Amino acid sequence: MPRFVVLQHDWPQLHWDLMLENGASLRTWRLAEVPCSGHPIALVRLPPHRSIYLDYEGTVSGNRGTVKRVLGGTYQPVPAPPGDAWFEFDLGGERWLGQITGPAADQEEGLVPEPPGHLVWRRAAGPSDCSPSNAEINTVPSGPDAESPQTSASPSIHPPGHHSMLPALPADRRSLPGTRIEIVRDGIPRGRVRVAVFDFDGTLSLIREGWPELMIPLMVEHLARAPRAEPRDQLGQRVEEFVMRLNGKPTIHQMIQLAEEIRARGGEPLAPMAYKQEFQERLLQRVHSRTRGLREGTVEAESLTVPGSLELLRALAGQGLELSLASGTDLVYVKQELEALGLQEFFGDRVYGAIDDDQSYSKQMIIDRLVAERQLGPGELLGFGDGFVEIQEVSRVGGIAVGVASDETHRVGVNDWKRNRLIEAGAELIVPDYRDLSPLLGHLALGGAVIS
Numbered sequence: 520m521p522r523f524v525v526l527q528h529d530w531p532q533l534h535w536d537l538m539l540e541n542g543a544s545l546r547t548w549r550l551a552e553v554p555c556s557g558h559p560i561a562l563v564r565l566p567p568h569r570s571i572y573l574d575y576e577g578t579v580s581g582n583r584g585t586v587k588r589v590l591g592g593t594y595q596p597v598p599a600p601p602g603d604a605w606f607e608f609d610l611g612g613e614r615w616l617g618q619i620t621g622p623a624a625d626q627e628e629g630l631v632p633e634p635p636g637h638l639v640w641r642r643a644a645g646p647s648d649c650s651p652s653n654a655e656i657n658t659v660p661s662g663p664d665a666e667s668p669q670t671s672a673s674p675s676i677h678p679p680g681h682h683s684m685l686p687a688l689p690a691d692r693r694s695l696p697g698t699r700i701e702i703v704r705d706g707i708p709r710g711r712v713r714v715a716v717f718d719f720d721g722t723l724s725l726i727r728e729g730w731p732e733l734m735i736p737l738m739v740e741h742l743a744r745a746p747r748a749e750p751r752d753q754l755g756q757r758v759e760e761f762v763m764r765l766n767g768k769p770t771i772h773q774m775i776q777l778a779e780e781i782r783a784r785g786g787e788p789l790a791p792m793a794y795k796q797e798f799q800e801r802l803l804q805r806v807h808s809r810t811r812g813l814r815e816g817t818v819e820a821e822s823l824t825v826p827g828s829l830e831l832l833r834a835l836a837g838q839g840l841e842l843s844l845a846s847g848t849d850l851v852y853v854k855q856e857l858e859a860l861g862l863q864e865f866f867g868d869r870v871y872g873a874i875d876d877d878q879s880y881s882k883q884m885i886i887d888r889l890v891a892e893r894q895l896g897p898g899e900l901l902g903f904g905d906g907f908v909e910i911q912e913v914s915r916v917g918g919i920a921v922g923v924a925s926d927e928t929h930r931v932g933v934n935d936w937k938r939n940r941l942i943e944a945g946a947e948l949i950v951p952d953y954r955d956l957s958p959l960l961g962h963l964a965l966g967g968a969v970i971s
C-alpha cells in the first residue's frame with residue numbers, strides 16, 4: 520500500500536503539508552491546519568515533492584525552516600464524486616477518511632489551484648473528534664512557554680493557547696465533579712435567569728475559525744511598510760496583542776488600531792474601513808467554502824459549531840428563556856451564518872451585529888438595552904461568550920457570565936489563553952464547550968426549581 524505523511528512545516532509560516540506517495544514522487548497539498556476535526560480545512564495544491572519526505576524530519580535546504588512528521592501511515596484512494604479526491608488513511612490501525620474538494624483536486628499533475636480547495640478529515644467510523652491516541656498531533660509546545668503565549672516568537676498562527684487534548688482539567692482548577700466545567704467563583708445567584716445573551720463566533724459558530732491567522736499577517740504586511748517599522752517578528756507580537764485584546768468588538772475597532780499603529784511609525788494609513796474590506800475579502804473566501812459545504816450537505820452543521828450548541832439552545836429555550844445574539848461581526852453575515860447552521864429559530868429578531876463602519880454599535884449597548892427593557896436584576900441575565908468584551912459587560916450588569924474557552928481548531932479541550940482572559944474579564948464559570956450540558960444547567964439551577 521502506498522504511504523503518506525503529514526509534515527508540520529514552520530516556514531514561511533506555520534502550515535502542514537499532506538504528501539501522498541505516487542510512484543516516485545509525492546502528491547502534495549499545503550494545509551492551513553493540522554488535520555484533526557470534521558470541518559473543512561483550507562488547502563492549496565503544490566507541485567509534486569521528492570519521496571525523501573516520507574521519512575525525513577529536520578531542516579529544509581535553502582533556509583526554509585524545518586519539517587516534523589505529525590501523522591503517517593498508508594492510504595488508498597476511495598471512490599469520489601467527479602472533481603473530488605477521497606482517500607482512506609490507515610494510521611496504524613485507526614482509519615480516517617480525507618476528502619479533498621476544489622479545483623484540480625483529482626488531477627495527477629498541476630500547480631496551485633485558484634481558488635483554494637478544502638480537506639475534510641474525519642474518522643472512517645465513530646466520532647470525528649481528535650482522540651487522545653492522536654495526541655502527538657498537538658502542535659503547541661508544552662512547558663513554560665505554553666502558559667505565556669504573549670511572549671511567543673511565532674505570531675501568525677492560531678489564536679494563542681494550549682490546545683489540550685485531554686478531557687480532564689488540571690488539578691489546580693476547581694471543577695464541577697466529573698465535568699470539564701471550571702468554577703471560578705462561588706455564590707452566583709441561582710435559579711433566577713430569564714434572559715440569555717450569546718456571542719456568535721467562537722461561542723456557537725466555528726465558521727470563522729482561523730480568522731486571526733488571516734488578520735494578523737495582513738496587519739503585519741501593512742505595518743512593515745511604515746518608515747519606522749520594527750522587524751516583522753516584533754510587529755507580529757504587537758499586532759497579536761491588540762487584535763486579541765479587541766476581540767469581541769466590531770472588526771472596525773481592530774482596523775482603527777491598525778491605522779493608529781501605522782501612523783505612530785511614520786506611515787500614512789488608509790481609512791480603517793479599507794483595511795476591514797481587505798480582511799473581509801480574504802476571510803470570506805474561507806467562510807464561503809464552509810457555508811457552501813453546509814448548504815450542499817457535504818459538511819455537517821455540528822462540525823462547524825462549538826460542540827453541544829444546539830442542545831444548549833434547545834434546553835434554554837425549553838426553559839422559557841428569551842435568547843438574544845450579539846456579535847462583533849457584521850450583521851448581514853451573522854444572519855447568513857446563523858441560518859447556514861440552522862440556529863436562527865432560537866433567536867427570532869433578537870440578532871445583533873455590526874453595521875459597516877458604524878462605531879456606535881457595541882455589545883455594551885445591546886446588553887444595557889436588554890437590562891433596561893426587560894428590567895433585569897442580579898442573576899437574571901445569563902451570558903455566553905469567548906471574548907473579553909461580552910464577559911466583561913455581562914458581569915458589569917450583574918449577570919452570570921459563562922466564559923467559553925473553546926478550542927476552535929480541534930473542537931475539544933480548553934484554550935488556556937482564552938480561559939485566562941475570560942477569568943480576568945469576570946467569568947463565573949469556564950467551559951470548553953457544552954458537552955457537559957446537564958451539570959451546567961443543574962449548576963445554574965435551570966433544570967429544576969431550585970431558588971437560592
Ligand SMILES: [Mg+2]
Pocket residue numbers: 718719720721722767904905906
Ligand atoms: Mg467570539
